Amino acid sequence: MPRWEPDARERLVGAALMLFSEQGYDDTTVAQIAERAGLTKSTFHRHFPDKRDVLAAGQATLSKLLAEGIADAPADASPLDAVAEGLRRAAAAFRPEIAAQITAVVATSTELQERAALKQVGMAAAMAEALVARGVPDPVARLAAEMGSLALKAGFAEWAPNADKKDIGALMTEHLERLRKSAAQL
Amino acid sequence: MPRWEPDARERLVGAALMLFSEQGYDDTTVAQIAERAGLTKSTFHRHFPDKRDVLAAGQATLSKLLAEGIADAPADASPLDAVAEGLRRAAAAFRPEIAAQITAVVATSTELQERAALKQVGMAAAMAEALVARGVPDPVARLAAEMGSLALKAGFAEWAPNADKKDIGALMTEHLERLRKSAAQL
Numbered sequence: 001m002p003r004w005e006p007d008a009r010e011r012l013v014g015a016a017l018m019l020f021s022e023q024g025y026d027d028t029t030v031a032q033i034a035e036r037a038g039l040t041k042s043t044f045h046r047h048f049p050d051k052r053d054v055l056a057a058g059q060a061t062l063s064k065l066l067a068e069g070i071a072d073a074p075a076d077a078s079p080l081d082a083v084a085e086g087l088r089r090a091a092a093a094f095r096p097e098i099a100a101q102i103t104a105v106v107a108t109s110t111e112l113q114e115r116a117a118l119k120q121v122g123m124a125a126a127m128a129e130a131l132v133a134r135g136v137p138d139p140v141a142r143l144a145a146e147m148g149s150l151a152l153k154a155g156f157a158e159w160a161p162n163a164d165k166k167d168i169g170a171l172m173t174e175h176l177e178r179l180r181k182s183a184a185q186l
Numbered sequence: 187m188p189r190w191e192p193d194a195r196e197r198l199v200g201a202a203l204m205l206f207s208e209q210g211y212d213d214t215t216v217a218q219i220a221e222r223a224g225l226t227k228s229t230f231h232r233h234f235p236d237k238r239d240v241l242a243a244g245q246a247t248l249s250k251l252l253a254e255g256i257a258d259a260p261a262d263a264s265p266l267d268a269v270a271e272g273l274r275r276a277a278a279a280f281r282p283e284i285a286a287q288i289t290a291v292v293a294t295s296t297e298l299q300e301r302a303a304l305k306q307v308g309m310a311a312a313m314a315e316a317l318v319a320r321g322v323p324d325p326v327a328r329l330a331a332e333m334g335s336l337a338l339k340a341g342f343a344e345w346a347p348n349a350d351k352k353d354i355g356a357l358m359t360e361h362l363e364r365l366r367k368s369a370a371q372l
Contacts, residue, residue: 078372079371080372114304117303117304117307118300118303118304120307121303121306139336139340139361139364139367140368140371140372142336143333143336143368144372146332146333146336147329147332150325150328150329150332154325175325178325179325180372182325182326183369183372185265185326186264186326186329186330186333186366186369
């Protein structure tokens with residue numbers, strides 16, 4: 001087996017999802033995930049510290065895209081308009097073919113729910129930082145970033161059951177618009 | 187040693203804080219915490235599932251007080267005014283004598299930082315639920331709850347270094363007011 005596996009990461013995520021669905025998250029080991037993917041345990045550990053990190057694999061990519069979209073928004077864009085740009089940019093990273101399966105698996109495990117919650121916290125921090133870099137003052141930046149995070153979560157929840165039919169970018173920005181209107185009723 | 191230890195919980199938290207400060211979080215065991223508190227390991231486990239849960243001990247109490255304050259706010263209070271009531275009610279549960287030590291210990295451990303982040307998520311959920319029970323529509327409730335959570339975090343960070351001199355309730359509600367004003371600049 002060659003040391004360099006171009007699609008190893010994706011295969012490991014797919015194998016983990018299958019095993020978590022079939023036999024449960026708690027009863028699945030790293031060795032089983034690697035075997036199912038046709039890879040070694042050490043290849044697994046070159047990609048992920050532990051099994052709990054497999055489903056949070058996209059976090060770094062998502063945070064990067066969110067921050068880039070915010071940075072590239074027009075100079076006169078409002079904080080929330082910049083967040084909408086970030087969400088549109090991040091939409092490309094969501095994979096419709098595994099969305100429903102991820103949702104189903106996460107629902108079965110407290111540990112995976114905790115991972116998902118931490119992922120949200122990390123993405124909100126990335127958005128807040130990108131907004132501050134645009135000159136948005138701190139409490140406004142943090143609030144806009146939390147709204148982006150809520151919109152991402154709500155958009156994903158609506159998208160996942162019908163991921164092949166709906167546009168995640170449009171759903172996330174719709175939820176952001178609803179939150180913008182909600183801010184007037186506080 | 188009697189099986190019923192009236193102040194066991196508090197003693198365990200104090201012992202854990204001392205040991206985490208002295209020798210680090212990772213190198214401290216449940217057995218050491220129990221010994222330092224003059225209690226047994228099984229008494230520890232009657233109070234906490236694991237050492238990582240010791241510092242999140244107040245979460246259930248805080249969530250309960252936040253929700254009660256929100257529920258008891260006047261019927262005509264706005265969602266954010268109800269959240270402010272929750273924060274004032276929760277203020278009583280913060281312990282000034284350990285605030286600075288908790289902050290210092292959490293700063294040394296990624297695992298404890300993750301626990302703290304999850305604690306925030308849980309408290310925001312409790313506030314959102316209490317707002318929905320008041321009849322606040324869902325996106326407004328979630329947004330107001332996130333603002334409460336941001337205010338709690340910012341208020342605690344400002345309070346902890348001088349916990350004996352400042353009023354945590356006043357600090358949290360000041361931060362909430364700042365967030366209310368920020369909502370106009372989104």
